[in-house]
Amino acid sequence: MLNILRNRRSVRKFENRTIEPEKIELLTEALVRSPSSRSINPWEFIVVDEREVIRRLARCKAHGAGFLSGAPLAVVVLGDTSSSDTCIEDCTIAAITLQYAAESLELGSCWCQVRLRKSGDGKAAEENVRDLLKIPDHYLVECIIGLGYPGEGKKPHSRESLDWGKVYRNKYGN
Template structure:
């Protein structure tokens, strides 16, 4: 793949929240997980843990992990990958977990699998408690593991439009000083 093809792949990545109900094939799921684990991490500690959730009842439960419906797509997702990280292992756990998320989100897109990043850290669930506590109660990860985010995944209901290069915020680029 050359640079232009890679940029094109980045343009094609979008947040996909509506799924057809078709299963995500295991081979694609494995590639998505491998992409996540190829992420760099501070001092190569890899403090993250990835929880793959395919149980329908748990997905429905997890869809309530955010107030205001920000996680509602989980109820219709084929699966979710919940990214947690041990904060005692590394002070870059949140950055490390984010890179894992982005690698998986991008690989899903390249494979034609729809996915959406759901913020977990610092958010509230429908019971007005912390999203982290709500998700921990369902998935039982240990206290030292902090919730970063959830990637919802499913085969897309429809095609999604790519992002045009013209729409990029070039004014945010500063040369030598702000």
């Protein structure tokens, strides 16, 4: 696990290669194994492998979604706001669990934030995704995780570059 944490970087360029169905199955398992408050599991996921749909998702917001257009797989993370008051936290945990599982399977991934973001015309990115994928209104769209075989090599963050000084002992600032 620590090696996965050490090696993971956001990957935004992908090989033109589909992900094997067995790996997609394992990624799916990682998603539904995610913990959630009171085990309500307020998350739902749309696994998208249709290139044209992914290309449209890449246009859901003005900045930071373009990388999705080169990803062979995208997972849209939804939270059911009507069933839990912690669905943002639960969705976030599921999304990062997916990213770590991807790393363990030698896949690259990157988070595309959707909630609170806007497209160039001022429309909420969530609405763009909702319209495209026919998502009911009571779900929030937290993020889209783009996945694929890495098409770029990125060095792990060095130990020296980490924010060790943000961790305190026993009281703030210590």
